[in-house]
Amino acid sequence: MTTALGPDTRPAPPGAPGPGPAPPPVADRPRESTLPRRLAAAARAALTRTAALALLLALWETAPRLGLADRVFLPPFSEVATAWWELLRDGRLWDDVRASLFRSLTGFSLAVVVTVPLGLLIGRYRPVAAFLGPLLEVFRNTAALALLPVFVLLLGIGETSKVTIVLYACVWPVLLNTIGAVRTVDPTLLKLGRSMNLPPVRLFQRVILPACLPAVFTGVRLAGASAILVLIAAEMVGAKAGLGFLINNSQLNFAIPQMYAAILTVSALGVGFNQALVAVERRVTRRTV
Amino acid sequence: MTTASTTASTTASTSATTATAHPAATVSTATAPPGAGTAATATAGTGHSTGTATASAVPRIRLDRVGKSYPGRPSGRRGARTPTVALQDVELDVAAGEFTVVVGPSGCGKSTLLDLLGGLERPSSGRVLLDGEPVTGPGPERSTVFQQYALLPWRTARANVEFGLEAAGVPRRERAARAREFLQLVGLRAFEDRYPHELSGGMRQRVAIARSLACDPEVLLMDEPFAALDAQTRETLQDELLGIWQRTGKTVVFITHSIDEAVLLGQRVAVLTSRPGRVKEVVDIELDARGEPGDPRSSARFAAHRRQVWELLHDEIDRARTLEREAVAA
Numbered sequence: 001m002t003t004a005l006g007p008d009t010r011p012a013p014p015g016a017p018g019p020g021p022a023p024p025p026v027a028d029r030p031r032e033s034t035l036p037r038r039l040a041a042a043a044r045a046a047l048t049r050t051a052a053l054a055l056l057l058a059l060w061e062t063a064p065r066l067g068l069a070d071r072v073f074l075p076p077f078s079e080v081a082t083a084w085w086e087l088l089r090d091g092r093l094w095d096d097v098r099a100s101l102f103r104s105l106t107g108f109s110l111a112v113v114v115t116v117p118l119g120l121l122i123g124r125y126r127p128v129a130a131f132l133g134p135l136l137e138v139f140r141n142t143a144a145l146a147l148l149p150v151f152v153l154l155l156g157i158g159e160t161s162k163v164t165i166v167l168y169a170c171v172w173p174v175l176l177n178t179i180g181a182v183r184t185v186d187p188t189l190l191k192l193g194r195s196m197n198l199p200p201v202r203l204f205q206r207v208i209l210p211a212c213l214p215a216v217f218t219g220v221r222l223a224g225a226s227a228i229l230v231l232i233a234a235e236m237v238g239a240k241a242g243l244g245f246l247i248n249n250s251q252l253n254f255a256i257p258q259m260y261a262a263i264l265t266v267s268a269l270g271v272g273f274n275q276a277l278v279a280v281e282r283r284v285t286r287r288t289v
Numbered sequence: 290m291t292t293a294s295t296t297a298s299t300t301a302s303t304s305a306t307t308a309t310a311h312p313a314a315t316v317s318t319a320t321a322p323p324g325a326g327t328a329a330t331a332t333a334g335t336g337h338s339t340g341t342a343t344a345s346a347v348p349r350i351r352l353d354r355v356g357k358s359y360p361g362r363p364s365g366r367r368g369a370r371t372p373t374v375a376l377q378d379v380e381l382d383v384a385a386g387e388f389t390v391v392v393g394p395s396g397c398g399k400s401t402l403l404d405l406l407g408g409l410e411r412p413s414s415g416r417v418l419l420d421g422e423p424v425t426g427p428g429p430e431r432s433t434v435f436q437q438y439a440l441l442p443w444r445t446a447r448a449n450v451e452f453g454l455e456a457a458g459v460p461r462r463e464r465a466a467r468a469r470e471f472l473q474l475v476g477l478r479a480f481e482d483r484y485p486h487e488l489s490g491g492m493r494q495r496v497a498i499a500r501s502l503a504c505d506p507e508v509l510l511m512d513e514p515f516a517a518l519d520a521q522t523r524e525t526l527q528d529e530l531l532g533i534w535q536r537t538g539k540t541v542v543f544i545t546h547s548i549d550e551a552v553l554l555g556q557r558v559a560v561l562t563s564r565p566g567r568v569k570e571v572v573d574i575e576l577d578a579r580g581e582p583g584d585p586r587s588s589a590r591f592a593a594h595r596r597q598v599w600e601l602l603h604d605e606i607d608r609a610r611t612l613e614r615e616a617v618a619a
Contacts, residue, residue, distance in 0.1 A: 192439040195407050196456040197427040206452070210443045285443070 075257045083257035084264065092246075097265065099241040100231060103159065104273075107166025108227040112220055115171050119178025119216075120208070129179070136175070144169040144230050148237060157238050162231060169230040170223035177219025181212035217281040224277050228270045243269070347421040349508065349540045350383040350406065354415035356565075357401050375401040377565040378415070385507070388534055388541045392551040392602060393561030394609040399544045402566065403512045406542060407433050419508070429457050432506035436513040438493040440485040446472060446496045447481035453500045471499040474533065491522035498530070502537065509534075511543040515550065527553055548602060552576075552594045553586060560601040563609035570601055 060077040063069045087093040122129045122136075144165055151168075155161040185208055193203040235244025243266050250259035357376040375398035383389045393399050404410040405417050408427040417424040419431070432453070440449050450468035459467065472478050475495040485493050494514055501509060515523040531554060534541055545551050551558045558572045574594050576585050585591055 186437075186439075188435050188437045188439040189441065191409065192433075192435065194409055195427050195431075195433045196453060197429070198456050202456070206455070207441065210441070213443075 073256060075260065079257045080260040080264065083255075084261035087258060087261055093261075093265065096241055096243050096246045096262070097269070099239075099245075100228075100235065100243045100269070103162045103235075103242065104166050104227040104231045107163045107168075107231070108170050108223060110163070111167045111170030111223060111227075112174055115174040116178055116216060119175045120182055120204070120212070122175075123179040123182025124204075124208070140172050140176070144226075145233055148234055152238060162234050162239065162242075165234050166227050166231050169226045173222035173226065174216070174219040177222070178212065178216050181215030182208060184215075185211045213285045214281075217277070217285065221274060221277045221281070224273050225270065228266065228273065232266055348382040348418075349385040349387075349420060350381075350542065351418040351421075352379050352381040352402075352405075352415070353418060355379040355402075355405060355412045355417055356414035357398065357405060357410065358413045358565075374565040376405075376412075377567055379561075379566065379568055381559055381568050381571070383540060383542060385540055386538050388531075388543065388554060388556045390543045390545060390551040390555030390558045391561060392545055392548060392558055392598065393566060394563045394602065394606045395546060396609065397561045397563050397605070398566035399546070399561060400512055402561075403433070403510050403542065403544050406508070407431055407510050429504060430507045431510055432501035432504055432508070433510040433512060434494070434497050434501050434514045436516050438485070438490075438497045440493055440496055440500075442485050445482050445484055446477060446488065446492075449485070449496055450500045450503050453504045457504050467503050468499075471503040472496070474502065475499045475529065489522070490518050491526055494518065494526060495529070498533070502533070502539075506539070508540045508542065511541065513544050513546065516545070516547075523550075530554065548595055548598050549586065552591060552598055558594075558598055560598060560605070563605045563612065569605065572598055572601070 057077050060074075062076075064071040064074050064076045084093070122132055147168065148161075148165055151161040151164050155164055189207050189211060190203070193207045198206065231242070232244040232247070235242035236248040239245040243262050246262040247259055247266070250256070250262060355376060356374070356378060358372045358374040360372055379402065381389075381391075391399055391402060401410065405412055406424070408424045408431065419428075441452060444452065447465070447468045450471055451464045454464045454467055469478065469481060472481050475498055477492060477495055477499065480488060480492060485496070488496065498514070515526055518526065527550065530541075533539075543551075543554055545554075552574055553576075555574050558574060560569045560572065561567065562569045572594065576588065576590055576594070
């Protein structure tokens with residue numbers, strides 16, 4: 001506001017040669033000094049951000065070599081990396097990643113598509129909330145993995161039961177955040193909509209939905225994290241492919257480096273998924289506060 | 290309008306006329322007889338060239354023995370539901386093009402009054418008439434400016450102004466031009482691409498005013514629009530609002546709790562009593578310096594009017610305070 005007004009209202013005096021040299025340095029000095037300073041700041045930031053990771057990897061590499069940890073159960077990072085590369089080359093890793101991605105993305109997407117409208121409805125209409133509230137409370141407090149045997153019994157050991165358990169796990173964070181978001185929409189905005197005689201559909205579309213988006217996205221990101229979390233656990237219990245299966249199977253076959261490689265892949269997948277969601281969120285909610 | 294509502298309104302009007310006929314007590318409480326409204330119209334027509342001198346016998350807004358009560362919460366120990374009476378027998382006429390300020394102690398139902406005018410609430414008794422027709426809901430001929438700006442934070446200043454036009458069904462191409470025009474009117478043309486969080490409080494309220502004006506309403510309802518602003522910004526906006534009002538000739542109903550603001554802005558100031566709110570007195574304000582250079586706030590007339598309104602209001606504030614104390618003690 002005032003800072004933005006400043007340069008507009010006070011135009012720079014056209015170059016008076018006598019006292020002229022004084023103003024240009026004032027204008028230039030920050031620019032000159034900010035570039036190196038900014039580079040240094042960026043380098044420092046990059047260093048701080050990677051330092052902890054690098055330290056962990058270094059510890060991982062040296063601890064087994066120095067005999068601080070059992071090399072059989074914790075092979076050095078370089079061995080794990082080699083194993084990862086081999087898994088990638090013979091195509092096994094990709095098969096498992098694909099299987100896991102398909103399951104988690106399907107379950108996650110279905111959950112978001114179904115739950116956001118449901119949450120908007122429950123948040124907006126008290127009778128719906130009163131009717132569904134107790135039911136939701138029971139289900140919400142039932143751990144997804146506790147229901148895995150039920151899903152396997154009802155839906156078999158195939159893809160359906162795994163997609164379903166991911167769907168189940170993703171529903172709750174999205175639903176609860178959406179309901180909360182609708183309930184906390186600024187009442188003056190709702191009053192504004194009413195005073196403008198907006199029909200209910202328009203009010204939803206133009207006011208409630210955009211107002212809710214940030215909170216809904218928080219739920220979506222939480223769901224993204226639990227999608228992978230639950231899926232890996234489910235795949236460990238009963239599956240013929242997938243990263244969870246790869247982890248479990250490697251451990252059973254005593255292929256310890258492969259096991260760690262699979263675990264690292266899970267982490268990378270989770271980080272990547274979250275970053276993608278953050279990018280989508282930035283795109284959709286252009287608000288910068 | 291549906292036939293059902295028309296018949297309802299006619300029955301309401303007959304009951305209202307019989308009601309106004311009998312008790313003489315209402316005359317003493319509501320000191321805005323029809324004559325006052327027309328007298329004020331005359332001053333509005335002569336003193337300010339608002340182009341609405343053709344005000345007929347039907348006022349733009351008429352509050353006819355309006356009452357509003359809310360079903361109270363069951364109060365703790367006794368559990369009895371005593372309805373809260375916010376407004377009772379409110380009588381007020383506002384002529385077309387007139388700037389009316391409603392001032393009252395806090396909690397006297399000022400905002401309720403505006404909600405009734407805006408059609409967001411229905412009166413429990415009496416009638417709210419707009420050009421002689423009962424108000425049945427919100428409409429494009431009335432637009433409200435809220436104290437909390439009510440800007441959509443995900444839209445730029447221009448898109449916020451366009452929001453009102455979208456609701457009114459103005460075609461897209463026309464919207465942008467109209468939005469720019471009205472941002473120009475409030476002096477924010479250069480800020481059209483800013484988001485609300487990038488604007489100061491005064492600028493936000495100006496965007497909100499532009500949004501209201503862009504829909505070209507006949508009546509501008511303002512609910513303490515400057516209460517959240519700092520003193521200097523408030524003065525600037527008060528002057529700007531007066532300028533805009535004189536240029537556009539809108540009918541304005543302005544709610545405030547500030548006596549200075551009421552005297553400065555209003556052609557007429559309606560003083561409400563403490564809860565339940567009634568119109569205690571309507572004060573006609575004569576400030577010759579309005580709209581001219583110089584500070585009208587320092588004139589002798591201003592001081593006299595200020596004192597008049599202050600005296601009317603302070604009895605009510607004291608009464609409200611004792612009522613509050615009794616409520617706490619009980």
